[in-house]
Amino acid sequence: MAKTGTSTSQGLRTAIERSGYYPALVAEAVESVVGAEPITSYLVHQETTFDANEVRRHVTVLVLTPSRFLVSHTDEQGADDTSPVPYATTSTESVRIGNVSSVVVSRVVANPESYTPGTLPREVVLTIGWGAVSRLDLEPATCGDPECEADHGYTGSATADDLQLRVSEAGDGPETVAQALAFAQAVSDATIEARP
Numbered sequence: 001m002a003k004t005g006t007s008t009s010q011g012l013r014t015a016i017e018r019s020g021y022y023p024a025l026v027a028e029a030v031e032s033v034v035g036a037e038p039i040t041s042y043l044v045h046q047e048t049t050f051d052a053n054e055v056r057r058h059v060t061v062l063v064l065t066p067s068r069f070l071v072s073h074t075d076e077q078g079a080d081d082t083s084p085v086p087y088a089t090t091s092t093e094s095v096r097i098g099n100v101s102s103v104v105v106s107r108v109v110a111n112p113e114s115y116t117p118g119t120l121p122r123e124v125v126l127t128i129g130w131g132a133v134s135r136l137d138l139e140p141a142t143c144g145d146p147e148c149e150a151d152h153g154y155t156g157s158a159t160a161d162d163l164q165l166r167v168s169e170a171g172d173g174p175e176t177v178a179q180a181l182a183f184a185q186a187v188s189d190a191t192i193e194a195r196p
Contacts, residue, residue, distance in 0.1 A: 037067065039065060057076050064187055104126070121177065
């Protein structure tokens with residue numbers, strides 16, 4: 001949702017409440033990191049996963065302000081050795097918009113031969129990098145000769161992978177897919193404006 005003004009703050013609060021995932025806890029964490037800054041865009045994504053015999057829920061709230069990109073994650077945990085009762089962990093991160101180094105949007109489109117511009121993809125994967133987390137994928141290097149036994153070292157790639165969020169039409173609904181695309185566009189636009 002790319003809205004501006006006070007309606008965006010209320011819209012964010014409504015989206016958090018609609019997720020149904022500890023809305024008071026999530027809203028307080030997000031509002032504390034937003035502070036007095038106006039919200040220019042946001043995305044709320046609630047995800048349910050199945051782990052062995054447990055159902056785990058996770059909510060990610062992404063917020064864009066004129067100067068920052070904000071990320072909030074909340075996870076629920078069952079009772080364990082550290083706590084006799086279930087608990088939730090909430091974390092927030094505030095990134096100066098000028099530090100966002102990449103915004104990658106991967107779209108999955110059904111029947112690409114008959115694609116019509118403007119049609120929503122069936123799935124969107126949004127990856128935003130700002131240099132806090134990098135992934136290094138290495139594999140043995142080869143020379144192409146199947147008989148060669150020489151050590152050619154390693155080859156690989158480094159990927160900034162601070163945040164990756166997947167939304168799908170089937171799992172999250174078309175409105176969430178559209179919101180993810182709008183949020184990605186807003187972050188991309190903000191990074192252009194933040195460049196010196």
